[in-house]
Amino acid sequence: MNGYLIYIVRRLGQFVLVVFIGINLAYVITHATPIDPVEQSISAATSFGNTAPDAIEQMRTSLRELYGLGGSPVEQYLVFWRRILRADFGPSMSAFPTPVSTLIGRALPWTAGLLMISTIITWVLGNLLGGLAGYYQKSRGLKLMGVIAMGLHPIPYYILALLLLIVFGFLWPVLPIAGGSAMNLPQTWTWDFISSVLMHAILPALSLILIGIGSWFLGMRSLVSNVVTEDYVVYAELGGVDRHRILTSYVMRNALVPQVTGLAISLGGIFNGAVITEKVFGYPGIGSLLVDAVYAGDYGLVLGVTTISIVGVSIGVLAIDLLYPLLDPRVKVR
Template sequence: MSGYAGYVGRRLAQFLLVVFIGINIAYVITHASPIDPVEQSISAVTSFGNTAPDAIEQMRRSLRELYGLGGTPVQQYLAFWKRILSADFGPSLSAFPTPVGTLIGRALPWTAGLLTVSTLIAWVLGNLLGGLAGYYRQSRGLKLMGVIAMGLHPIPYYILAMLLLILFGFIWPVLPISGGATMNLPQTLTPEFVWSVLQHAILPALSLILIGVGSWFLGMRSLVANVLAEDYVVYAELAGVRSWRILTSYVMRNALVPQVTGLAMSLGGIFNGAVITEKVFGYPGLGSLLVDAVYAGDYGLVLGVTTISILGVSVGVLAIDLLYPLLDPRVKVS
């Protein structure tokens, strides 16, 4: 157990380092943007009429202090980390005076629900079908699925999203194509609201699932083909072990280890191709929020969303790193 405790300690240190570096990179890139949120706010105010220069200068100082842009670059950097550690990204420029945390809190459940459900469905279907295709290599139906998977795999999420939108929104309009639920519907756990959410999530989830199934299918089929050449599988076949037990207990169990790693990274990534998909369907998630924030030059909101993304990916990878020795005894923790 002491060996595992040391392993956990090393992984936690790596986790903190990755989060620190990732957030710093996001900070540098965001502050290198030519868009100045303070000057944008002043331009928006002064566009309605003339304003006294003293009032404009006072407004500029107040806004710089409000957005943590006052003082030297070092002071701005320290103020930024103070906000990070207190989980306070300040008010949003594009939705002033609403705090960034409030906007993220509203959008996060939509993205988390959409990505979690679609990723899990794609992972289960892709690995199940890929495992069967890799083991039963002579099945014509599974070969056809392999061809379909290879056709879907290189298609970008947003291209498939556009095709689904055109097909089910205009050619055969049977599904809603925008929003997360029916407008003016109270967001409570009533059957009407839940049914509306499910209907609005079908198209964005379908665009993610179809691409994801193809990717998991191809990966699992290749892994199973490699495991089939292992001596213990050949010995089990010669010993007369039932094919279904060989597939489930010997082949897929070992082939799933790298796929579990991929699942953790997919669940950790709150975007993972969903940014443009959410924008295409007007889905009220973090992807749409990020795109709107970039257009508005609201880099407080951009930093908030990217920080949540970095934490999500890092936590997902950390979780699977900690579970890896428990899933695969071949992983050394000493």
């Protein structure tokens, strides 16, 4: 147990280091852009008429303090980290004066709900079908699924999203093609709102599931194909152990270990969103928010979304690192 506690402390230290380096890189990259949010805001404010020079200078001073751009680079860096620790990214330049944290808070549940459910469904179906295909290698139906998976896997998300949009939005208009729910519908825990959210999520989720299931299927089939040749599996088959038990307890359980790692990374990456898919369907998630922020040059919002993504991915990797020794006894805690 003491060894596991030391292991936890080390992994927590690595987690903090990764997050620190990632956020610093995001800070340097966003501040290296030629866009000055202060001057851009002043230009937008003074584009409708003349403004006195004193008023412009006061506006410039106030905005620099508001955006954390006042003082020396060291002072700006310290202000940035103080805001990060308070989850305060300042106001959004493109949606001024709404705080960045408020915009992210509105968009995050949409992305988290859509991508978390899609990722879990994709992982379960892909691994289940891939495990069956790897074990029952003579099944024609499973071979056909493998061909379909290999055909869908290389297709980009946005291509399939556009195809679904054309088919179910124009050729056979039975599903909503834009938004997260029906317009003018109160966002409350009522059946009308929940059913509307589910209907609007079908096409985005389907585009993610159909593409993502191929990689899990092919990966699991390959792992199971290697595991079934192991001596302990052959011995169990010769010993007359039930094939269902061999598949679940001997084969898939061992083959799932690396797939669990991939699931943790995928769940951590939900904060990135399927950016293009969300934009195609007009889904009000992090992906659409990030694209709009990039177009508007709102580097504060870009930095906020990037920071959330870095922390999310790092937490996913940390979770699987802590669970790995418990899931697989062969992994030694060092």
